[in-house]
Amino acid sequence: MEVVSNMNTGLSEESVSGIQRAIDEIIGEEHVTVMFRDRETGEVLYSHRGQHPMRPASNMKLVSGAAALGILGESYRMKTEIYVDGNLENGILQGNLIIKGGGDPTLNKEAFIQFATKLKEYGITEIVGDLIGDDTLFPGETLPPGVDDEGETYCWGARISAITMSPDGDYDASxxxxxxxxxxxxxxxxxxxxxxxxxxxxxxxxxxxxxxxxxxxxxxxxxxxxxxxxxxxxxxxxxxxxxxxLQNPTINTLQFMKHIFEQEGIAFDITSAVVQGTVPSSATLIYTHFSPTVAEMFPAFMKFSNNSIADIFVKLIGHEEQGVADYESGLKSVRAYLEQLQIPIDGWQFVDGSGLSHSDRLTSEGITALLHRLQAEPYFETFFDSLPVAGQPDRWVGGTLRERFTESEYENRIFAKTGYIWEVFCLSGYVVGDSGKEYIFSILLEGYEEGIPYIDRGLAEMVKYL
Known part of the structure; x- marks a missing residue:
């Protein structure tokens, strides 16, 4: 059993014993990896199997999210382009309308009304042709790694397409x-x-x-x-x-878009079809729509643990860095980003950005090192402010932690990312100990069908010794 304490930073042997006792008696030492660091210095104060690779579940979003801020940038926006291919006479487009997707997960009814307005400003009132979706920015399989046939029907396992839509401001794409x-x-x-x-x-x-x-x-x-x-x-x-x-995000999004266009006074011929295709060289670009910035998406992404946005970020990183918007290219750049920050990633493996896959592996040592290193980055405020705040009932503050650590003694003390897949529960972030001193922590737990009570009771006991 690996236990590390650093006396020079003020964590006493009594505190180490108390934390270890919480692991032994509440969580179970063989099922978990735990690490605490001094938030200011980054020094490791306590480690229990800290270098042991574990499935991170949605703690993977700490990695993909940090990489999105670091590589794409806070001001990065996805673009959706509208093309026409045909002749326009007396308001009638004798040809096709093409939508080229850029991976924007925020497209919604309001955006499609804006699209319709731009079409009418261009002079289009009727389309005698097809509505075509070009989703080729994201090549290959649309089903995320680790999502099985059952999961495909739920929004957390939704397919990833360059053309998609969200039902509300949580941006649960597709x-x-x-x-x-x-x-x-x-x-x-x-x-x-x-x-x-x-x-x-x-x-x-x-x-x-x-x-x-x-x-x-x-x-x-x-x-x-x-x-x-x-x-x-x-x-x-x-x-x-x-x-x-959605069964087919590209087609289903275009069907909704066509419905909005018709509501806004743009008619389609009875022969018009909704299909997938590519933008031909003869087409003319008439409008480009830009998404909210990455920084503006970040609260919904982290507070509500949005899987689709995580994978979209990874694919767009691949597009910008490697020229190919797929998982392999994006994750190659994510790994390079971590190496540049000098994060210890020995034993790490990842196949997605969301952490849905049971093939992903991270360590609490590496997670806490990343959380410390990010504090020196110019985008840290955006990152930190997006973390769920334990016990805060406002869902845009508390996020996935709003119903956990609700006792007043934990108010504004735990800022952390949750994680869950089958029999895997994780919590990593920043915590204020009973002493008032600030720490970085990571707890990765496996082997329980209901692991949240173990993590919460265990962390509540551990902070008494911090």
Whole structure:
């Protein structure tokens, strides 16, 4: 068992023993890797298996997020381009309208209304041709590594496309929201789709039941189909809400876009189709839309642990650094970024930006070294302010930690990134000990179906000795 303490930085043997006891008695020493550093100096104060590679789950976003800030930059924006290919006469485009995607995960109804406005300003009121989506910026498989057939239907496992949309300001790209409300007992619940069904079909096989009965309602898309099934029982007085991933983000986004265009007064010919393709050399660029900056996306990305944005960042890093917007190229540049910062990454391996894959491996030693090193970077404020703040009920502050460490004694003391995949739970960030001194920590835990109570009880005990 590896235990390291550094007496020169003020962590006493009593404190080391107390932290180790918390691991032994609460967490279980064989299931976890833990490291504490002095936040100011970066000195290792305590290490339990700190160099042991573990699955990081969404703690991987600390790495991909830092790399996005460091390589792409805080002011980086994704662009979506609109092209026309054909003749425009009397408001009628005799030809195709092409959308070239740049990986913007924030596209939504408001953006598409703006697109329609630009088309009308250009003089287009009718399109006799196809609506074509060029998503070739991101080559290869759209399903993220580590996402299986079951996960493909959930928004956390949504496909990654250069053309996508989000249902709201959380930027859960490539998804729609389906809500259900109860009716009279024995009747089907009503449902609502946000923002639009986008080519999917819904079968409502659910029933409204008495308030005393169990809520068994499920809203799921059948794998690799456009069929969304609402099933089970919804008691009166309750409701349901689920994020459903898009079957084909490019096509489904274009279908919603076409719907908005029509609502805004741009007609399509009955023969017009929604298809994937590429921008021909004969096409004319008429409008470029820019996303919010990386810095502006960062709170939604980190506070809500957004998987799609993580993978989009990695692919765009590959595009900017290697000329290819895929995982391999992006992660090659991420590794080079870490080496440049002199982060110890021996034993590290990663295949995505989100941490969804069970093939990813990080160490608490490397994570804490990164968290210390980032403090010297000009983008650290953006990074730090995006971390969930434990116990803060405002979801844009507390994020994924808003319902953890809610006791007043932990107020404004834990700023950290959560992580979860099956039987893996992680928490890494910055903490204020009972002494008032600030520390950097990383806890990576495996082997529990419900690991949050172990981490939370363990960290609560550890901070008593800091």
């Amino acid at each position: 998804s729609i929201i389906v809500t259900a409300e109860p009716g009279e007992i024995g009747e089907q619940p009503s449902y609502k789709v946000i923002p639009y069904l986008s080519g999917h079909e819904i079968t409502n096989a659910a029933l409204t039941v008495a308030a005393s009965e169990e809520n068994t309602l499920e809203i799921l898309r059948t794998n690799d189909t456009n069929q969304i099934i609402i099933s089970g029982n919804l008691p009166q007085g309750e409701s349901a809400k689920n994020w459903v991933s």
